[in-house]
Amino acid sequence: MKPTEILVDAERVAADAIQLRRRIHRHPEIGLALPRTQAAVLEALDGLGLETRAGQRTTSEVAVRATPCLAIPTSVGPFPNRMASDSFVLRE
Numbered sequence: 498m499k500p501t502e503i504l505v506d507a508e509r510v511a512a513d514a515i516q517l518r519r520r521i522h523r524h525p526e527i528g529l530a531l532p533r534t535q536a537a538v539l540e541a542l543d544g545l546g547l548e549t550r551a552g553q554r555t556t557s558e559v560a561v562r563a564t565p566c567l568a569i570p571t572s573v574g575p576f577p578n579r580m581a582s583d584s585f586v587l588r589e
Contacts, residue, residue: 517541531555 521534535551538558542549547560 513541529554529556 521537524533526534532555535555539549542560547562549560552559
């Protein structure tokens with residue numbers, strides 16, 4: 498996929514992503530118990546042709562796609578996310 502195609506796809510879903518972020522932030526959850534956030538993310542992923550499930554904790558969601566894709570770790574919290582790795586995962 499070319500960078501321009503990625504940009505077009507990102508622009509296509511930007512409004513939905515912003516709406517999801519705002520929905521999550523309207524109902525803040527404290528600590529690592531995030532059942533409302535998890536439910537909102539799983540609902541947003543529903544219908545995208547992905548196999549989805551809740552992660553082992555209420556702080557994660559898992560989506561599996563049959564074709565190669567780029568996985569980007571994210572944080573929906575209000576604070577900067579300091580991840581151990583800034584790398585992206587491409588799995589075939």
